[in-house]
Amino acid sequence: MDLFLQQVVSGISIGAIYSLLAVGYALVYSVYNFTNWAFDAFMAFGAFMAFYAISSFFLPFWVAAIISILLAIGMAVSTEKLAYRSLRLRKAPRLFMMISAMGANLAIVNLLNLFFGGQFRRFPVENIGTFSMGQVSVGRMDVLAGIISFGVLGLLWVFLYRTKPGLGIRASSIDILTASLMGINNDAVAFIIFAVTGVLSSVAGIFYGIKYAVYPTMGIVTIKAMIASIVGGLGSLPAAVVGSMLLGILETLVAGYISSTYRDLFSFLFLVIILLFFPNGLMGKSSDEKL
């Protein structure tokens, strides 16, 4: 039983990080119907910025985190401007946006590699240790990461459902053309959405960096978050969180009880089965209300 609880606790802490990333995918997808492949580069970028703010400029963690978030917002918004906006304005097929996103991703990751080098760095924060509940040990940083992740997601929910710009984004997610006819500024919507993805990716990058290590290709994990958001129901924020938690817990339980070697094989097989029965994902709605 202790082993089982330990695995579930580990699974939740992984799921919390997937959630931040999955929501980032879901948000962009819900409005623009394309997958923002550059997302994982934003995540690595955010982690690197926080890493150097602390290790080179000796800033306290919270200041470094805020700087990293601001820089990641800048990176996300400028990627949108450079790589997506002109395509969007010229009504390019969505596939081209995805290719453009992949290009941006490769460019950013390789620039990080060029400027900072490919070695694996430990995130320079003090280890705040673990606490035990019976035989189950829980990392304090994992708890903090979980609380902050869900705090950020809660704020995002309030923003989307309780504010006017949020209403605009939700309207755009239902029908972007009609929304713009109703006087919603498309470019402003794009700005806000990408700024939010900058925040999410930076927070995820920092916690992922603390939990594991900081390196240019660290964003590769976002592929799992994307899968989680599809299984939850692509384009829906709560579904992305549910999908992420499910994937995180599933992975650790499979590794713990079936086979650690074939963890991905079994977990993804399970996800394929879910999709067979719920083709729009567990909580996916067809298209009327996506956020």
Added chain:
Amino acid sequence: MRRYRMSFYIKLPGLVLALILLASSLLTGCQQEKVLKIGYLAEQTGVEAYIGQATIPALEDRIAEVNSKGGIGGYQLKLIVYDTRSEVTDAVTVTKRMMEQDKVVAVIGPSWSAAGIPIAEIANTNKIPVVATTASNVNVTVNEAGQLNPYMFRVCFIDPYQGYALADFAYNKLGKRKVAFLTDIASPYTVGVHKFFKDHFVELGGEVVAEEGYQTGDTEFRAQLAKIKDSGADLLVAAAYTYKDAGLIGQQMEALGLKITVMGADGWFVDDLLAMAGPQLEGAYLTTGVSTESPEFADFNAAFEKKHGVKANIYTYYGLDALYAIEYAIDKAIKDTGSPDPTAIKNALENMKDVQLFTSKVTMEPDTHNPHNKPLLIVKITNSKWEIQETFQPQ
């Protein structure tokens, strides 16, 4: 008219080329100085750039030293260096170029097995010996069918050997009896160390209580580590190929409160690991063929760094070992047959006995082309530093 002009332009480059070839053959004919070319397959760019960058200056220094003493048997040596960009395809291309165009008599490198295996074919075809530096997969010198690649040699030990030595040390010196494995199933290196450790450990009387796996690139190991904690193991063997895995395993063991001895192999031996997870891996053991911390290299390291502004690393030593072996073989070939023919050099390499190379004395096994009983160091991480525990000398 048009047709005539076209054919003229097609012929023109051929004509120029023929003239250049003629001129160059005349020029080399005039040249009376006897020169032997030795190739070096260097990682100058790409992810493994630190290997070539720290090896080329050492090889050049050594060759200058040999030449200043009159060369070998009246021949001056010349180093031909090409960049492999840390890519197998480039390594293969430049090996061909060295052998077919530059007419080298021997090649130093490659440093990794994935390149060593295809290069064996080229070496065998051209009948030019290659001395691999750190390519430790068995199939670099002996192919899958168990046949010797006659022109391939190496100066490092092979993977099975590390597993054997670690198992011996764990059972006899550390008194460990219950082992758990955490293995990258996509890495032949890690799988190899796991298998040979297990074989010998069980043979000695030890017990395997857990065998967990992961895939290259994974960062999350807590599910596996929780199982290992539950299994009651007193030793964890995680011979990760990349030090990132070792660092993460150390960090996550700490998070789970798992406090058992950890062992890795020479893939861990990168200074960055100590910065990444030194405190978490305190007390862990690993292997290496040679250590930059060994006192006998202190003078060399200091002089090298002062002269070139680069720190010598273990690849520097292996590169020099390969060069020393080739120097010995050229000398022997000239003495035995009167000419530095690549096949004679290959025969001399094959029959090396107790020849002092840069790091140690080496005897080549004629049937495998691996160094016989090359000593292996067992290193312990102590106060975030490498501390040599003992030199393992196989019997």
